Amino acid sequence: MANRITPRTLRGFRDFLPEMMMPREKLIDRAKEVYRSFGFSPIDTPALELLEILTGKGGEETDRQLYQFEDAGGRRVGMRFDLTVPLARFVAQHAPKLGLPFKRYHIATVWRGENTQRGRYREFMQCDFDTIGSLAVATDIETALVIHDLMRRMDLTSQQDFTAFQIRINNRQILNGLLDQLGLSEGSTLILRALDKLPKIGAEKVGTEISVSGADAGQVNKILEFASLQGSNDEILTRLSNIIGGNEVGQAGVARLADTIQGIRAAGIDESHVQIDVSIARGLDYYTGMIYETFLTDLPTIGSVCSGGRYDNLAELYTKQQLPGIGASLGLDRLLAALEELNKIEKVATPAKVFVAFFDKQRLHDYLSIANLIRQSGISVELYPDPKKLGAQLKYADERGFRIAVIAGDQELDKNEVQVKDLAAKSSSVCSLEQDGEELIKELGRILA
Amino acid sequence: MANRITPRTLRGFRDFLPEMMMPREKLIDRAKEVYRSFGFSPIDTPALELLEILTGKGGEETDRQLYQFEDAGGRRVGMRFDLTVPLARFVAQHAPKLGLPFKRYHIATVWRGENTQRGRYREFMQCDFDTIGSLAVATDIETALVIHDLMRRMDLTSQQDFTAFQIRINNRQILNGLLDQLGLSEGSTLILRALDKLPKIGAEKVGTEISVSGADAGQVNKILEFASLQGSNDEILTRLSNIIGGNEVGQAGVARLADTIQGIRAAGIDESHVQIDVSIARGLDYYTGMIYETFLTDLPTIGSVCSGGRYDNLAELYTKQQLPGIGASLGLDRLLAALEELNKIEKVATPAKVFVAFFDKQRLHDYLSIANLIRQSGISVELYPDPKKLGAQLKYADERGFRIAVIAGDQELDKNEVQVKDLAAKSSSVCSLEQDGEELIKELGRILA
Numbered sequence: 001m002a003n004r005i006t007p008r009t010l011r012g013f014r015d016f017l018p019e020m021m022m023p024r025e026k027l028i029d030r031a032k033e034v035y036r037s038f039g040f041s042p043i044d045t046p047a048l049e050l051l052e053i054l055t056g057k058g059g060e061e062t063d064r065q066l067y068q069f070e071d072a073g074g075r076r077v078g079m080r081f082d083l084t085v086p087l088a089r090f091v092a093q094h095a096p097k098l099g100l101p102f103k104r105y106h107i108a109t110v111w112r113g114e115n116t117q118r119g120r121y122r123e124f125m126q127c128d129f130d131t132i133g134s135l136a137v138a139t140d141i142e143t144a145l146v147i148h149d150l151m152r153r154m155d156l157t158s159q160q161d162f163t164a165f166q167i168r169i170n171n172r173q174i175l176n177g178l179l180d181q182l183g184l185s186e187g188s189t190l191i192l193r194a195l196d197k198l199p200k201i202g203a204e205k206v207g208t209e210i211s212v213s214g215a216d217a218g219q220v221n222k223i224l225e226f227a228s229l230q231g232s233n234d235e236i237l238t239r240l241s242n243i244i245g246g247n248e249v250g251q252a253g254v255a256r257l258a259d260t261i262q263g264i265r266a267a268g269i270d271e272s273h274v275q276i277d278v279s280i281a282r283g284l285d286y287y288t289g290m291i292y293e294t295f296l297t298d299l300p301t302i303g304s305v306c307s308g309g310r311y312d313n314l315a316e317l318y319t320k321q322q323l324p325g326i327g328a329s330l331g332l333d334r335l336l337a338a339l340e341e342l343n344k345i346e347k348v349a350t351p352a353k354v355f356v357a358f359f360d361k362q363r364l365h366d367y368l369s370i371a372n373l374i375r376q377s378g379i380s381v382e383l384y385p386d387p388k389k390l391g392a393q394l395k396y397a398d399e400r401g402f403r404i405a406v407i408a409g410d411q412e413l414d415k416n417e418v419q420v421k422d423l424a425a426k427s428s429s430v431c432s433l434e435q436d437g438e439e440l441i442k443e444l445g446r447i448l449a
Numbered sequence: 450m451a452n453r454i455t456p457r458t459l460r461g462f463r464d465f466l467p468e469m470m471m472p473r474e475k476l477i478d479r480a481k482e483v484y485r486s487f488g489f490s491p492i493d494t495p496a497l498e499l500l501e502i503l504t505g506k507g508g509e510e511t512d513r514q515l516y517q518f519e520d521a522g523g524r525r526v527g528m529r530f531d532l533t534v535p536l537a538r539f540v541a542q543h544a545p546k547l548g549l550p551f552k553r554y555h556i557a558t559v560w561r562g563e564n565t566q567r568g569r570y571r572e573f574m575q576c577d578f579d580t581i582g583s584l585a586v587a588t589d590i591e592t593a594l595v596i597h598d599l600m601r602r603m604d605l606t607s608q609q610d611f612t613a614f615q616i617r618i619n620n621r622q623i624l625n626g627l628l629d630q631l632g633l634s635e636g637s638t639l640i641l642r643a644l645d646k647l648p649k650i651g652a653e654k655v656g657t658e659i660s661v662s663g664a665d666a667g668q669v670n671k672i673l674e675f676a677s678l679q680g681s682n683d684e685i686l687t688r689l690s691n692i693i694g695g696n697e698v699g700q701a702g703v704a705r706l707a708d709t710i711q712g713i714r715a716a717g718i719d720e721s722h723v724q725i726d727v728s729i730a731r732g733l734d735y736y737t738g739m740i741y742e743t744f745l746t747d748l749p750t751i752g753s754v755c756s757g758g759r760y761d762n763l764a765e766l767y768t769k770q771q772l773p774g775i776g777a778s779l780g781l782d783r784l785l786a787a788l789e790e791l792n793k794i795e796k797v798a799t800p801a802k803v804f805v806a807f808f809d810k811q812r813l814h815d816y817l818s819i820a821n822l823i824r825q826s827g828i829s830v831e832l833y834p835d836p837k838k839l840g841a842q843l844k845y846a847d848e849r850g851f852r853i854a855v856i857a858g859d860q861e862l863d864k865n866e867v868q869v870k871d872l873a874a875k876s877s878s879v880c881s882l883e884q885d886g887e888e889l890i891k892e893l894g895r896i897l898a
Contacts, residue, residue, distance in 0.1 A: 005767055007541040009542075010524065018491060036801065040800070046462035046572050094466060101835075145821075317454055349490060351489070352486070365711070375486050382487060385550060
């Protein structure tokens with residue numbers, strides 16, 4: 001084997017080693033539990049789709065970022081770049097079978113040929129939930145409740161509620177109403193995109209960008225003044241009503257925002273976690289009603305970790321059936337990076353809690369039996385496979401982050417007992433194996449509690 | 450929107466609708482629990498790899514099946530076709546950080562341009578576990594224990610043990626020893642492949658295939674006689690010892706098989722689930738020691754649902770470090786098809802148990818509060834978002850497979866109570882919402898128990 005291949009991953013792609021994969025799986029599991037608790041069902045779609053399915057909707061930028069090729073059958077195909085286009089295709093294709101409203105979650109990998117110099121990955125996981133086929137305010141409220149419950153479960157080191165977050169909500173129609181009032185509706189896309197940059201580039205630069213739409217200085221000021229509205233949710237709602245005045249679209253937006261806030265209250269949510277923020281616009285033209293962003297109180301600069309909103313027509317490319325919907329996406333990678341920074345991730349490289357050393361090479365059957373006993377009690381346990389020196393085995397256990405080591409030599413085993421080492425507290429005790437290891441299981445339970 | 454695109458998936462690819470995705474997720478969750486209980490850690494690798502990484506090892510057939518293309522940066526890349534090649538690359542790349550032995554599970558999608566006329570999919574999920582870096586018999590034993598625990602958890606309709614399965618084990622060295630004795634070692638690949646077809650095409654045709662290797666009629670008979678050995682594990686071991694006689698390789702294989710059986714006994718497994726079967730050879734040349742296959746007692750014809758074995762050198766293409774290992778793969782798709790046929794899958798299209806009807810359009814806040822109450826108690830619940838006719842809502846609940854409907858109109862809500870309908874038993878009762886809905890939660894718990 002003269003010419004070995006250098007083992008490496010493609011630029012922009014990465015391996016997940018156990019200590020990163022375990023918190024990732026835990027985060028995904030918790031997200032699934034929350035989605036399911038509201039009746040969202042899982043679906044999956046192919047990684048590869050016909051190119052025309054994927055590019056029908058996307059703009060030029062999307063196309064350049066798309067991994068596309070001709071398959072062996074001569075078909076132009078591409079790898080999915082988000083989960084929204086596949087959802088649109090999926091709902092259009094299976095609508096009669098699915099029924100409406102259709103509530104789904106989809107946790108899957110997507111691919112984009114991003115510029116890796118910006119530190120972006122070309123392969124990442126999306127974690128979306130959507131309700132298709134309903135215009136009801138109940139779904140606007142529920143979207144906030146789901147985000148709330150997702151965030152509550154984000155402390156991976158604990159079963160306790162995570163509380164250091166705030167969901168910011170807005171309604172796209174309010175700004176539309178204001179622009180309508182000001183006679184600036186035609187510049188709305190440009191203005192929305194400019195407003196989206198407010199936290200990053202500040203009011204002055206945003207004002208300059210807005211003025212490109214043809215707004216005069218007074219109009220720019222009105223828009224910026226509007227976007228900087230602050231206060232309690234009720235205060236903002238009152239002021240919005242006054243500002244929007246008689247504009248029909250704008251008033252509808254304010255009313256919807258008010259109904260959503262009241263519904264969130266009725267569901268018993270602590271309102272400090274939900275704040276109206278009329279400056280959030282979510283650059284995408286796609287959204288037409290409520291908009292949601294979610295910020296971590298202790299790390300606001302990383303941006304929104306869960307974002308979404310309401311849209312009018314999901315699948316117009318594939319079906320004449322009008323399918324309105326609402327949903328949001330949990331930013332898994334961003335959230336994991338944040339949780340790492342906030343020390344909300346446990347750093348271990350094994351999912352097992354207990355390590356059984358293979359101390360005496362004649363006693364493999366005893367170790368197998370002990371490991372089985374522990375595992376049957378519901379505690380995860382790894383048996384070291386080789387009778388190496390105990391020091392090397394304990395080093396292995398320590399590096400991987402096992403919590404407990406169970407050690408027994410000839411003498412202990414003859415007495416039907418084992419030594420239990422608490423690797424964190426650096427203490428140890430001797431436990432009997434009599435009566436199906438009752439004492440051992442109890443001691444392991446005590447340490448792990 | 451004149452030119453709509455027909456919503457469709459690529460040939461050989463498929464969508465997973467909720468009623469198929471839910472059992473799939475459940476099966477994967479149970480597999481993860483088992484892997485973790487033995488200390489196997491999750492990893493993930495990119496879907497795309499450099500082509501040279503993927504094709505270094507694969508034969509011609511693999512190459513033709515590979516989805517490959519040139520990316521925007523001019524690199525030849527391919528989509529992974531299994532999880533073994535990525536594992537080899539991964540271990541070679543990260544060996545110092547991982548340490549040995551390294552135990553990992555990997556549950557991920559792979560792609561192959563299979564001939565779809567045979568009913569094969571081009572995208573499917575693999576569910577592998579492996580222990581790298583140990584030659585110890587403890588890992589041979591553990592592989593059987595993991596398969597055993599996987600199978601035990603396969604009844605998705607129940608937490609009870611599934612028992613209608615048998616793990617068949619063999620050791621590749623035994624047949625190697627026999628062929629060595631017969632002077633037929635050079636034909637071993639051909640003979641192995643022929644023997645692998647024994648259950649499908651029968652002894653006569655296999656004999657004809659074996660004779661191509663140069664074996665005479667007597668030798669063919671000896672091989673077929675050997676492959677048809679039956680009896681208890683101990684009986685077979687005794688007879689194998691006699692047949693293999695003084696052949697060193699063969700005797701080592703028999704000894705390893707005996708040690709593995711004894712270890713499985715020591716771990717307390719019901720031995721009726723483990724049967725030595727010297728006819729299983731697993732066509733792949735790849736395996737060098739123990740071999741495992743797993744059959745469902747009530748559906749033997751679907752073939753092995755969990756297969757694997759020991760190999761000498763995982764990553765020789767990428768590193769000079771010799772990395773022996775052992776592992777197996779759970780056949781997720783085949784198993785799901787089998788469980789469906791065996792009625793071991795619950796057919797529902799929602800993960801939520803309780804449906805709350807939106808009966809009176811003035812009382813949305815009450816329904817939100819009731820749904821929240823139920824959800825906080827740990828029971829999954831969906832609130833219908835629109836105040837449609839009750840009949841339409843109950844039809845929706847029924848079609849999706851909710852177990853319970855909670856219904857309340859103006860009058861009930863004014864009395865602070867709700868009606869609870871058991872949709873399976875077609876019975877109903879009235880529950881008070883007093884004291885945080887204690888009576889309601891108790892009744893829901895009773896029905897769901």
